[in-house]
Amino acid sequence: MDRLTLSAIIASAAFLVFLIVTLTWHNDELRxxxxxxxxxxxxxxxxxxxxxxxxxxxxxxxxxxxxxxxxxxxxxxxxxxxxxxxxxxxxxxxxxxxxxxxxxxxxxxxxxxxxxxxxxxxxxxxxxxxxxxxxxxxxxxxx
The missing domain is CATH 3.30.70.2210 (Alpha-Beta Plaits)
Structure with missing residues (x-):
C-alpha cells in the first residue's frame, strides 16, 4: 500500500468518525x-x-x-x-x-x-x- 492510499484511508476514516459524532450530537435537529x-x-x-x-x-x-x-x-x-x-x-x-x-x-x-x-x-x-x-x-x- 503506497503512501497516497494510506493517507486516503486515514482521511476517510477520520471523516467518517467526524460525521458519526456530528450526527449524534445534533440528533434532535434531524428528527x-x-x-x-x-x-x-x-x-x-x-x-x-x-x-x-x-x-x-x-x-x-x-x-x-x-x-x-x-x-x-x-x-x-x-x-x-x-x-x-x-x-x-x-x-x-x-x-x-x-x-x-x-x-x-x-x-x-x-x-x-x-x-x-x-x-x-x-x-x-x-x-x-x-x-x-x-x-x-x-x-x-x-x-
Missing amino acids: PRVWQLNEILEQDPILADYPYDFKVLLFLNGVATLTSPQGSSDVPLRPFLNRIDPSLADKPADAPEVVEAERRFRAIEMQAIKVMISLPDVDSVVWALDRAWYHKNRVPLPK
Missing part, C-alpha cells in the same frame, strides 16, 4: 418537525388532562395541520362528547353538562392553537377531521 411538534403538544399539562390527544399531521410553510374530532363545523361534536363522557348521551343539547362539555372542548382546542402559535416557526393552525379516532372508537361519522 422531523412533526414529531417535535407532537412532543410539544404531549408535554402541555392542559392538553394532557383531556381524553383526546391532538396530533400534528402535517407541517408545511408555517401551517400546522392538527387532528380534531370535529375537524370542521360540518361534523357534529356530540357523538365525540358522548363517547368520552357516556353520561351525556341521554341529555338534551341545552343541558348544562352538555354545554359545559362543549365549552371545555373549545377551550382545549384553543389551548392547542396557543401552544402551536407560540412557536416561532408556526404561523397558523388548520384542523383536519380525525377519522382514525372515530374508526378506532367505533363511532359512526355522519354521511
Whole structure:
C-alpha cells in the first residue's frame, strides 16, 4: 500500500468518525418537525388532562395541520362528547353538562392553537377531521 492510499484511508476514516459524532450530537435537529411538534403538544399539562390527544399531521410553510374530532363545523361534536363522557348521551343539547362539555372542548382546542402559535416557526393552525379516532372508537361519522 503506497503512501497516497494510506493517507486516503486515514482521511476517510477520520471523516467518517467526524460525521458519526456530528450526527449524534445534533440528533434532535434531524428528527422531523412533526414529531417535535407532537412532543410539544404531549408535554402541555392542559392538553394532557383531556381524553383526546391532538396530533400534528402535517407541517408545511408555517401551517400546522392538527387532528380534531370535529375537524370542521360540518361534523357534529356530540357523538365525540358522548363517547368520552357516556353520561351525556341521554341529555338534551341545552343541558348544562352538555354545554359545559362543549365549552371545555373549545377551550382545549384553543389551548392547542396557543401552544402551536407560540412557536416561532408556526404561523397558523388548520384542523383536519380525525377519522382514525372515530374508526378506532367505533363511532359512526355522519354521511
